[in-house]
Amino acid sequence: MKVRFTLAFSLVCLMFFYTGALTAQYEFVYGDPLPDAPELSARGEHTVGVRTINLVHKDQVDILNSKGGKDAMYDRPLTVEIWYPADVPAGTEVSVNYEEVMGTRGDTLRPLVPFSFKGRALRDATPKSGTAFPLIVVSHGYVGSRYLMTYLTENLASKGYVVVSIDHTDSTFKDANAFPSTLLNRAKDIKFVINEMARLGGSDSKDQLAGLVDDENTGIVGYSMGGYGVLNVGGAGYSDGAAAFFGQMTGGSTAIASLAASNPEYQNSIDPRIKAVVAFAPWGMARGVWDAEGLKGLKKPTLFIAGSQDDISGYEDGIKAIYKGAVNADRYLLTYKNARHNVAPNPPPVESLAPGLHIDEYYRYADSTWDQRKINNINQHFVTAFLGTHLKGDDNSEYLTIPENSNEKDWPGFKPRSSTGMELLKADGLE
Structure with a gap:
């Protein structure tokens, strides 16, 4: 009995030693x-x-701060990470x-809890010179922050993009405010940041980014309310x-009227x-933000990514309905089942x-079914394939052409037995 205990104890010690060494x-x-992780x-x-x-x-x-239909004006601050x-x-x-931080605003909502996490980037490093890289602008959800998707922003930058993520004022963990600010400002913020990056990254700029930004090849990425914003910037005008x-x-x-599909100036x-x-x-x-005519205005190639049980944006009457209605755009819909x-x-x-x-501090990030790290890797794969096609002219067609309901064989670029639980739909635009 003593021998068995000693052997078992030794094996446990060895396991902890090995795990500690690996860590x-x-x-x-x-x-x-x-x-x-896919290729x-x-x-x-x-x-x-x-x-x-x-x-x-x-x-x-x-x-x-506007009252009685009369709009007040201000200089709107925005912090961005590049x-x-x-x-x-x-x-x-x-x-x-x-x-x-975790939490929401910290006063009447949920307390703010500071935390930090590591990334694989170097703060204020010298930009590469001699090459202009395509621009990508990233818009978070409500609430969120510019750091919500660093797994993707760092990854894309390593592949030769300048990636800019916005802290949308009145929509972050720290300063969440009444929803009309998010509804009005999301698309406006994205447009403004594109123009600012073109200015700072232009060849005649005196900024450190001078010559680094190819704004003529720009991609926009948004999540949740960020998705609401990028679709409008891309051409899907809001409904009356x-x-x-x-x-x-x-x-x-009437401040949002400039973003409506019926406004002659919008297109x-x-x-x-x-x-x-x-x-x-x-x-x-699902809330009537778009109608059929508004969705017809989206003509940019678009990749939609969704969960089939999305209980915030809706799936069949929400994200998939947008995908189906955007008939003039070449488009994809990647769905994570459940x-x-x-x-x-x-x-x-x-x-x-x-x-x-x-529990919402956990559920601000976690999915109830999928390992978030696996979702992150799959997103990196498909966003790389999609943006590389349209911003760099890469031929990634093999990664973006998946037979409908295909779990019968491994998807291109995926390790054996790892491409289950998803669906990738593709539709060509009419224009």
Whole structure:
């Protein structure tokens, strides 16, 4: 009996020693590949730099302080995070700590809980020179932050993109405010940031980003309310019903009318520099934000990504209905079977597991069915294939052509037995 106990104890000690040694050698960072990660999820050839800048969008409607149908005006602050290909001396540790919070605003809603997590980028590294890289602008959900999808922003920057993620004022964990601000400003913020990046990254700029940004090849990526925003920027004008509802919410403001499909000026405002749209779980269709005519205005190639059990944006009457209605766009719909709304964020932070925290701190990130790390890897794969096709002219057709309901054989680029539980639909636009 004593011999058996000694042998068992030795095996346990050996297991802990091996696990500890492995942990010391390798630390999982958001976006790192799991053993079954698909082919295009791997990071690219570029070392990634990251910097934070503060922008000001002057003379905007201050919808939260407008009264009686008369719009107040203000200078709207926006903080953005920029990831980019960088020149980094050999031997430099490429690591960054992102400072984030859980909770919502912290006063009348849920307390703010600070936490940090690591990334594989170098803060304020020198940008690569001599090449302009396609631009990608990323818009988070309500509530969220510019750090909600670092697994994707870092990954894309490593593949030769300048990636800019916005902290949408009045929509972040720290400053969440009344919903009309998000409804009005989401698309406006995205357009403004595209223009600011074109200015800062232009060849005649005095900024560190000078010459780095190819804004003529721009992709826009949005999640939830970010999806609501990028679809509008891409050409899907809001319905007259949505504009009327906004007016009721705000005491008669017509500020959102410029984003409505029925506005003659709206279609003239669609930016030709935008070559591709990625919409994760876009919100609004089930609430009447779009009608058939509005969806016909979306003519940019679009990748929709959704969970079949999305209980926030809706699936059949929400995201899939947008996909079906956007008849003039070449489009894809990637569906995670039995997933809910959270098909875009980073994995849940370890701090969200602490006893006593509201479960929504965990469910701000986690899916109830899927491993979020696996979702992250699959997103990296398909977003890489899609954006590479439309922003760089890559031939990724083999990765984007999957027979409907195909779980009978492995999908191109996927490890054996790893491509189950998903569906990828494709439809060509009529124009």
